[in-house]
Structures are given as structure tokens and as C-alpha cells.
Amino acid sequence: MQHLQKPRGEGVLVPTAPESSKRIISGMRPTGRLHIGHYFGALQNWVRLQNDPSYECFYFIADWHALTSDYADTSGVAENTLQIMIDYLAAGLDPKKSVIFQQSLVPEHAELHLLLSMVTPLGWLERVPTYKEALENVKNKDLHMYGFFGYPVLQTADIVIYSKKGAPLVVPVGEDQVSHVEVSREIVRRFDYLFSPEVFTDEVNLKNVREVKRFMRAVGWDGELKTDDLLKSSLAYGHWVKKVAAEIGFDNFTEKFKEYQRFFRFELVLVEPQAMLTKTPKVPGTDGRKMSKSYGNAVTLSETDEGIWQKIRPMKTDPARARRENPGNPDVCPVYDWHKLFSPSETLEWANQGCRTAGIGCTDCKRAMADNLIRWIAPIRQRRLYYEANQKLVRREIQEGSAAARIVAQRTMKRVRDAVFGKNRILRRTLQPGTKKQKAGSG
Numbered sequence: 001m002q003h004l005q006k007p008r009g010e011g012v013l014v015p016t017a018p019e020s021s022k023r024i025i026s027g028m029r030p031t032g033r034l035h036i037g038h039y040f041g042a043l044q045n046w047v048r049l050q051n052d053p054s055y056e057c058f059y060f061i062a063d064w065h066a067l068t069s070d071y072a073d074t075s076g077v078a079e080n081t082l083q084i085m086i087d088y089l090a091a092g093l094d095p096k097k098s099v100i101f102q103q104s105l106v107p108e109h110a111e112l113h114l115l116l117s118m119v120t121p122l123g124w125l126e127r128v129p130t131y132k133e134a135l136e137n138v139k140n141k142d143l144h145m146y147g148f149f150g151y152p153v154l155q156t157a158d159i160v161i162y163s164k165k166g167a168p169l170v171v172p173v174g175e176d177q178v179s180h181v182e183v184s185r186e187i188v189r190r191f192d193y194l195f196s197p198e199v200f201t202d203e204v205n206l207k208n209v210r211e212v213k214r215f216m217r218a219v220g221w222d223g224e225l226k227t228d229d230l231l232k233s234s235l236a237y238g239h240w241v242k243k244v245a246a247e248i249g250f251d252n253f254t255e256k257f258k259e260y261q262r263f264f265r266f267e268l269v270l271v272e273p274q275a276m277l278t279k280t281p282k283v284p285g286t287d288g289r290k291m292s293k294s295y296g297n298a299v300t301l302s303e304t305d306e307g308i309w310q311k312i313r314p315m316k317t318d319p320a321r322a323r324r325e326n327p328g329n330p331d332v333c334p335v336y337d338w339h340k341l342f343s344p345s346e347t348l349e350w351a352n353q354g355c356r357t358a359g360i361g362c363t364d365c366k367r368a369m370a371d372n373l374i375r376w377i378a379p380i381r382q383r384r385l386y387y388e389a390n391q392k393l394v395r396r397e398i399q400e401g402s403a404a405a406r407i408v409a410q411r412t413m414k415r416v417r418d419a420v421f422g423k424n425r426i427l428r429r430t431l432q433p434g435t436k437k438q439k440a441g442s443g
């Protein structure tokens with residue numbers, strides 16, 4: 001949890017979390033209304049994290065990511081962006097505790113994406129499992145586009161633009177997304193290897209040169225190690241150290257060679273993100289498959305009571321209960337999975353017993369579950385209705401959250417530009433709008 005404050009002279013709120021806070025960053029694509037699968041798979045956890053004082057949370061609406069698959073028809077993106085923000089707020093995300101923003105309102109994400117794309121080998125992107133899967137499975141859209149291919153790079157930029165020196169950068173994910181974070185880590189390592197300053201300290205002297213040699217051997221240097229060379233310049237050795245560190249990860253390197261730590265120092269521009277594996281309950285769709293809007297098997301957070309029942313009534317159950325008198329097994333029934341989410345323990349017991357003994361019918365079981373789901377969703381839907389009626393307020397929250405995120409992103413981009421082009425780059429001044437030089441030139 002963090003507090004947002006207005007810095008003097010600025011109109012937007014910026015996060016003021018303690019230095020040691022871990023930064024959490026996560027987002028969703030605005031491709032439609034959020035459903036209960038999104039709630040239990042992510043939003044519930046996001047709300048928990050924003051209320052934990054050890055975290056500083058950034059949650060965003062990934063509208064550029066929506067284009068990676070929906071580029072041919074962008075007509076719904078703006079409305080979906082608004083609706084997803086309403087879903088975020090209704091589910092309990094609080095702009096006073098989290099920075100909630102729209103990706104495309106922080107254009108620095110695009111600039112960092114560009115710079116990271118310069119150093120990302122094609123092979124790394126080709127082997128992202130979800131990329132291959134999507135190409136094989138999605139038949140109604142042509143995904144052979146650079147934007148789709150490069151989305152892990154954009155995703156990396158989305159995360160690491162919120163790097164803060166000394167603060168772990170954490171991405172809450174499910175099992176299937178761990179590989180994305182792994183690619184991000186590799187891209188960041190490569191960037192840091194290429195653009196972070198040299199790391200060998202210049203303390204090599206006659207007293208410690210033997211130990212420096214031991215260190216160089218330990219990190220795999222198999223060339224000559226002349227005392228004179230080491231005393232004269234440690235540049236080549238420093239470069240080797242950084243190369244090895246980039247291969248195994250800078251943090252791993254620091255841990256592995258901590259006995260030699262006084263000989264090296266990493267001043268990394270970007271922080272490697274870490275995956276936070278989140279245990280989430282099973283939320284199958286009404287047909288038993290993964291819940292997804294595109295399968296038409298989801299209950300959205302904005303569903304009416306009648307709409308909920310219409311979806312639950314034909315829900316798939318244990319096929320063994322083809323007839324009322326056949327006993328069944330609740331462990332293989334999606335309705336029972338939903339009972340676990342919404343029903344109190346006595347109802348769970350009633351459904352479990354009744355199913356196994358054929359003491360209840362599936363319609364009774366579904367009705368009981370639907371009633372509990374309706375009770376659970378009521379306060380979320382009520383908050384949704386409030387924000388739907390106050391869209392100006394929602395737009396303002398997006399605007400202010402994005403402005404706050406942008407201040408943080410701009411700080412990172414300054415460091416990134418300095419690292420890539422050098423602090424004295426000639427374009428730094430000429431690119432600033434309104435400078436005297438520029439005015440003179442334009443006249």
C-alpha cells in the first residue's frame with residue numbers, strides 16, 4: 001500500500017512509498033467486460049497486495065496490447081478501456097492506494113519497447129510458448145504481425161519502466177505466464193549488460209592482485225592474467241565480469257561471488273522482474289473449459305441476477321448424473337467448483353452429500369449456488385452501477401493515475417536514455433521543446 005501525494009508545483013499525485021517497498025506491476029487487456037475468472041485469477045490478489053504496506057502497486061489497462069490481436073477492429077478498445085476501469089474500481093482497486101493507469105497515456109512505454117526491441121534476439125521471442133500456441137489455435141485472426149510477435153518486449157517495457165533502484169520488481173502471475181517473466185528477465189539482463197556502466201572497481205593494487213586473479217579464474221577467465229596488465233587497466237576484466245553476470249543474472253552473480261564483492265559493483269539501469277506465483281482457485285467456465293469471454297462460458301462482474309441464472313441453469317455437471325436417481329461425484333463438477341467460491345461450508349456439505357447419495361437434483365444444487373453467487377456479486381455490481389453513472393469521475397481517475405505513472409516512467413526513461421546515448425548526447429537539448437536554441441532554429 002502506498003500514499004499518493006501532490007509534489008509542489010505539480011498537478012498530479014505521485015507514489016510516496018517507503019524506499020524498501022517492493023513494486024508490483026500488472027495489467028489486463030481491454031478486450032471486454034471482466035468476469036469472475038478475472039476476479040479470482042487476478043483482481044482479488046491485486047486488492048490484497050494494495051492493502052499490504054510492503055508493496056507499491058501499479059495496475060494498468062493494456063490498451064496497446066489489445067491491438068496485438070484486435071488490430072483489424074479497434075472500435076471497442078476505448079469503451080472497453082472505460083469498462084475495465086469500472087470493473088477494477090468495482091472489484092476494490094483503490095486509486096488512493098494503487099497507481100491505476102492506461103498504458104497508452106504513458107507513451108514512455110513505447111519508447112522503452114523500441115529500445116528493448118533493438119537488443120532482443122528473434123529466437124527468444126519465437127520460443128515463447130504462448131506465441132506458438134496462439135499461432136496454432138487462433139484461426140479467425142491473422143497473428144503473423146510484428147506487433148503480436150513482439151508483445152513480450154512491450155510487456156517487458158510495461159514492467160521494467162517502473163524499475164526503482166534497490167526495490168524488487170514483482171509481477172503476480174499464474175503458472176502459464178512464468179515464461180513471459182523469464183523472457184523479460186533475459187531482455188533486461190541483456191540491456192543491462194550492454195548499457196550499464198563497467199563494473200570492475202579500480203582498486204587493483206599490489207596487495208590484492210593475487211586475490212583479483214583468483215576472482216577472475218573463479219568467474220571463468222581462462223586467458224593470461226598478467227599483474228602488470230591488471231594494475232594498468234581493469235577494463236577488459238570488468239567487461240568479462242559483466243558478461244558472465246549477465247549470463248547467470250546479476251543478482252545470482254552477486255550471491256555466488258559474494259566473497260569477492262569488493263571487486264565488482266553493478267549499477268544497473270533496469271531491474272530484473274521477478275514472478276510472484278499466485279495460487280488461485282479453479283474457476284472453470286459454465287461448459288467446464290477454461291473460462292473465457294470468447295468461449296461464451298463466463299459470468300461477468302456486471303451480469304444481472306436473471307443473466308446469472310440463465311448461464312448457470314444449463315451448466316455442465318458430472319455426466320454420471322444423467323438421471324436424478326444416479327449418484328454423482330462433485331469433484332468432477334464445475335458447479336461444485338463454483339460452490340467452493342461462493343457458498344458457505346454448510347451448503348458445500350449439503351451439495352457434497354446430496355450429490356454422492358443422489359439426495360438432491362442438479363437443478364436444486366445449481367439454484368443454491370446461483371443464489372450465493374448473486375449474494376456475492378451484489379456489492380460489486382452496486383459499485384459498478386455507481387461508477388457507470390459517474391463516468392466523469394472514472395475518466396478523471398484514469399487521467400490522474402496515468403499522470404502519476406508517467407512521472408515515474410519519465411524518471412526511468414531519463415536513466416535509460418543516458419545509458420544508451422550517453423549523458424552528453426547532443427540531442428538532449430535540441431529535443432526539449434521551447435528551448436532558445438530550438439526557437440532560433442525554427443525561425
Ligand code: SF4
Pocket residue numbers: 317318321328329330333334335336351354355356360361362363365366
Ligand atoms: S448435484 Fe451438484 S455437484 Fe453434483 S453433479 Fe449435480 S450440480 Fe454437480
